[in-house]
Amino acid sequence: PGGPHYYHFSNLRMVPAVFCGIRIFKGAECNIINDEGKLDLPNDVIKDLDIVMATFHPRTGYEGGTEQKNTAVLLKVMDNPYVNVIAHPGNPMYPVEPKAIASKAAQKRIALEINNSSFTGSREGSEEKCFAFAEEVKKNGGKVVINSDSHMSTMLGTFEEALKIVNKAGLTSEYI
DSSP: OOSOOHHHHHGGGGSOSEETTEEOOOEEEEEBOSTTOOBSSOHHHHTTOSEEEEEOOTTSSOOOOOHHHHHHHHHHHTTSTTOOEEOOTTOTTSOOOHHHHHHHHHHHTOEEEEEGGGGTTSSTTOHHHHHHHHHHHHHHTOOEEEEOOOSSGGGTTOOHHHHHHHHHTTOOGGGO
């Protein structure tokens, strides 16, 4: 709710790949909308994007469940060939099992996001799970994406708290 309309994403094909010497990555953070792992944008739109993140958000269709149920749904999401990143998997509002998620993510070459916003107010209590994800990524040879998940311009490029988690887990550049 409140996100850009379907037409916004289908019209991204009109945005040049390079503008003023800057590479433009076209993407979306899609909501998981049901128990089957369906996303709120259809595959015919996301197949043309450079990066597709999938995640749980409240009031978008899937309201969550037990750790076992949430894990099963997220595992289904990772079968979508267009998903590149699982966003904020350490969100305590939607608990999932880090070992199972990190293992399948590594197999599918899907990165797990560790973002700064999770530690600065938007998803309080994420530290422990995010650290567990970072450890499992290292064990499985997977990848993480580190970003600000900025919700306002003053947060752009701010990811010191996310880096603390990654450094504590011993993730080097090969995992990022």
